[in-house]
Amino acid sequence: MALFDKLFKKTESNKYLSDSEIEQRNKEFMIKFEQVKNLFATSLNNYNIENCQCAYPRFQQIIGIDCINTGNSFKCHDTDLLISMSKVYFDISNSDLTDEVTNEKWICKKCGSTYEYGWSDFSIYVERQKLKLTNLATQLIGQAPIMPIPLYLGLAGHSYPPLSEITSVPFAEFESYMTEK
């Protein structure tokens, strides 16, 4: 898994990194994280000018990455950040589900689409949030998602999906993908 190696703070390879190397990697990650934060702020804003995030299949694709689906144990940083930043566009209410440590029902403030939100920790190293669309109440207008799913921040955890499903791309490519250029 050399692909996302840079981001693995807690994998075995880390045993061989010096403190300064770890610090350097953390710094690089924080720079990338800030880049994506700005990108997601722009794309969420764009989605909501005339429609809402629900109408964009690529939004659905990125928030929909959930290690439970493939029986793995990882967190996707891109997914995590997009879910956190989209929260303001939803009304949050109680869920009937109890399969996660935290279960919530998220309802889009604009179109009324419903999602099941969940947060769970699988070990002291891996926790993740998920947002699963359960009822789409608007028409999809955005561009089609592509496979393998392009990611910029990547994954961290214990076991990963096959590379046929996810791929690491440069920032410019991820930016075009998320802003539908």
Ligand SMILES: [Zn+2]
């Ligand atoms: Zn919506």
